[in-house]
Amino acid sequence: METKDLYKVLGVEKGASQDDIRRAYRKLARKHHPDANRDDPKAEDRFKEIQSAYEILSNPNKRREYDEGPRTFFGQGTGRPEGTGAGTTGTTQADFSDLFGTFGDIFGAGTAAGTRSQRNTATRGKNVTISVNLKFNDALKGVTTRVAVPVEEVCGDCRGTGAAPGTMPRTCPECGGLGTQSRDQGFFALSTACTRCGGEGTIIEKPCPKCAGQGRVKKSRNVTVKIPAGVRDGMKIRVPGRGHAGQKGGPAGDLFVITKVAEHPVFKRRGDDFVVEVPVSFAEAALGAEIRVPRPDGGTVKLRLPAGTQEGRQFKVRGAGAPKVRGEGSGDLIVRAKLVVPKKLNRRERDILQALAEERDEDVREDLFRRVGT
Ligand SMILES: [Zn+2]
Ligand SMILES: [Zn+2]
Structure with missing residues (x-):
């Protein structure tokens, strides 16, 4: 299609x-x-x-x-499961996703034009979405983690037929396997799902005890997910073929893992950059200084503050941000100078500052009032 x-x-x-x-x-x-x-x-x-x-x-x-839809899939090739674990179907997932994708669903739902052959079309399994909590460092450096995924799998006892082992579902005598009953309503020929078989076209006389005739069983499956370095909060990682099992031999759906990244008390994420507020003393800001600044990855970096650094001035440490999930390189670390004013002064400090004030003899608000126009 x-x-x-x-x-x-x-x-x-x-x-x-x-x-x-x-x-x-x-x-x-x-x-x-x-x-x-x-x-x-x-x-x-x-x-x-x-x-x-x-x-x-x-x-x-x-x-x-x-x-x-499949178009929003993020980061092709990332997050592929490493272990093989419980096998799903032997089908190559990628080849089927476009064919069955969203459209798989429309068959089997008993459309008015439904025929037996359509109802038996292989249907791709539904996608499963779960979220995974990540520590700040794990998100920054990447991590391989195991997650428990609640999935529906084909029942092993009845191989998905829903009929007790040793028996088979048989053609519905009411609709002859069509799954629909037609009623003429004038202009529209109305087709409704067969009341006996519910549109399946087959009936099960002795249901499989393990799955109660559903042909599918709920299971918690452990899946290994590779979280790429640099992921942000709320990113979506696709793990192909790890969702619900398909129907009638169709391929399994995909697993989507949504990242929940813990906030850092100091480093705030902004795109691929991090922002950190660094306290700077009055003397350092006025005289200029070489200061050490912490990096998100645990290291430190030296930063040269020029003389006359103002409150809120920003400096960029290139490449010290988060690795780019898509593309090469890393973001930057934005260092924001935060001026620290002493809360207490001893007598000597007060005298020195007083002397400085007298020496400068300035009105720092002069410009402000000039601009206001008073
Ligand atoms: Zn079963
Ligand atoms: Zn029927």
């Missing part, structure tokens, strides 16, 4: 409301309904395309999944 922009199919904007989507669908469905276009052999395809688009966009969950 060709991947099309579902919003374009319905002719709506990406941010369209559910009402807009429903209205657009109704209009298009009437216009392109095969019964109204008997002379146009392509009408049916177009109609199905519109239905499929509506099926996804009208369902908030599916719509969100579609919006987030």
Whole structure:
């Protein structure tokens, strides 16, 4: 199936409301309904395309999944699992993601035009999203961590059929395996899911005891995730093929790991840079000084403060920021001078400062009042 922009199919904007989507669908469905276009052999395809688009966009969950879609995948090649662990399917995940991606869902959901062959189409498993808490240092330097992922796997006892070992699901006698029952409603031929088999087309007489006939079991699977150096809070790392198992031989979904990075009490992240406020004494600021400044990675760096450094002045230590997750190199460390005024003075210090004040004999607010115009 060709991947099309579902919003374009319905002719709506990406941010369209559910009402807009429903209205657009109704209009298009009437216009392109095969019964109204008997002379146009392509009408049916177009109609199905519109239905499929509506099926996804009208369902908030599916719509969100579609919006987030495979296109937002972050950092190709990062975060691949290292161990093989519990095997999923033997299929190459990458080859299938585009084919089945979001569209896998539209089959098996009992669309009006559903046929037996469509319902049995392999469906890609759903994605799983979890978050992982990272220490400041681990996020900065990268870390390999193991996470417990709640996934649905194919039941090993019944191999996903849902029927007790030694038995097989059999064709539904009610719908003859079609999964749908048709009712003629005038203009629209309404198809509803078969009440006996629920649209599956098959019934299970003796359910598998292990999965209670579901064909799938919930499991907590340990997955090794490589967190690249320099990740920020809220980044999304894709681990291909580590989501829920696929249906009917389809490939597994992906695992998305959202990073939650602990804040540092001193270093504040700004993009790939870090900002640190460094206390500077009056004498250092006035006279100039060479000071030592801490780096986020644990080291220190020397910084030359020029004479006459003002409060809030910023200095850049190139390359002392966070490694860039995408691309080469690292961000910078921004050092912000914070002037420290003595809280207490002894007698001698007071005399010295007094002498300095007399020597300067200045009005530091003169300029301010001049600019105000008083
Ligand atoms: Zn089972
Ligand atoms: Zn049936």
